[in-house]
Amino acid sequence: MTKISKDFIKTAKLCGIDHGLEQKGHFYVEKNKIVSEQMPKGIISQTRETIGGVVAEIIVQEGVKIKEPLFFCFGMKGKNDKQMIETRLILEEGAEIEILAHCSFPNAYKATHKMEAKYKIGKNAKLVYKEHHYHGTSSGILVMPKFKVEIGEGGVFMSDFVLSKGSVGQVGIEVEIELQKDAKSEINSKVFGKSEKDSISIIDKVTLRGDNSKSLVTMRAAAKDGGRVFMQGETYAFGANSVGHIDCQEIVSGEGSVAKAVPIVEVSNDEARITHEASVGKINQKELETLMTRGMNEEEATELIIEAMMR
């Protein structure tokens, strides 16, 4: 195992990793170089550096339940770095794992981070995937992650994507999930665009292929001082008794800010049901008034409401 540099530790900590980086199961990448890798027992991994990036193929073996989270950290220190991450993750039948992924680009000025992830969750297997980003303060990055997730019978996929600290830059996230019989998915996205340099697009597409499959898509975004946010939640139901829900809330604050929500629901089985709710616009007046009667001015109250929603 390579000794982890102090610079990398600093980068990772900016993104929220606060434990001893060498102590736990992990896979760390700095730009296009694998910094360190340590996989727990029951995981087979093949990782390699390529000309343009890094490829990781990881298999959690049948029935293996990893208790401690596995940490991914993808960092870039340079202002104009480019990074391409390809991950192939397979959870065999009955396997369980939680992955905490951190993407930290504190100095990004004209940098690019791209990711292509393909996750295959086997029968009755469970993947919890949490991804936290930190993009520095100059809004100078382009981030384009794409996730394709197949969930087998009885499998579970839960994911959180959070980008609420620092600036955003340009972010385009695409998630595509297909669920088989009795499978479940819950995906949450929280993004806060703070200036006119911040532009966010998130498209979450869920296909409820199998009977009794269930999905919940939760999207939360705030666009402030010229920030732009676009969120599209799509759910397609084919399986009998499949159930889906899309819940989208976007707050707009300040001149020039734009938020747009597009829910798409399509049901091709008369025993399936999908619901959606969306709220886009200014801060809830009742919440604002309540905090103002507690002594906060409008700006302070707005900050607190958005901060709470982004947790």
Added chain:
Amino acid sequence: MLEVKNFSIASKENDLILLDNINFKVQKGEIHCILGKNGSGKTTVAYSIMGLDRYGKKEGKILFEGEDITNLEPYERAKKGITIAFQEPARFEGLRVCDFLRAGKKDATKTQMEKALDIVGLDPADFIDRSLDDKLSGGERKRIELASVMIMKPKLMILDEPDASLDIIVYNELYDIMLRMKEELGCSILLITHREEAGLIASGATLISKGKVMATGPFRCVMRKYCTSEGKRDRCIAFKKGTFSKPILIDSKK
């Protein structure tokens, strides 16, 4: 402590007069009720004193401790010692009870927050880290609202129908909570209500009808006028005899 002087306010939308030349005073340390039927203007009085931006043209003055606060923002009034517990408190996604309590007192210690929750009848261990969202019951949310105004240690606490939608056992407990809050803080309470049982704890009252003050003064006198105007002769007699002028413990088993 508070004087509402020749105060009128109109609707933002169509200039309809909502409060018409109202006058009343709240003394220091007093529990003063604003009485009246639904739609009489009670909540408009409360929101006007708090300075919420919901109305149009206004005339007259609102004086607090002798200072004219008529044109101050709600947060400025809050900083001077006035706050309000809403009838239907807001729900906040992601905000925990402790965050909400700290919104009113940035440096609130855990002990102070626990004490406030305890006084309103909530187990601090169960509630301090709970989210202030739809999972709380209406009663729990109302109690947290009371704790949040209490922790600010206000000089004047406006409580907008905290007893609405509560059954008799609960509002009996609620009045006990109010007395404890008043005792703890030594503050005045402006209680917006249409429940005559508020006489168990109040000393003064103002009766509002169609945006006008019909009577103001000691609770019993105002209540007598209210009952007469409502044709509730039985209640009228009860007040004449003074049976509601002192606290009565309501037996919850009956």
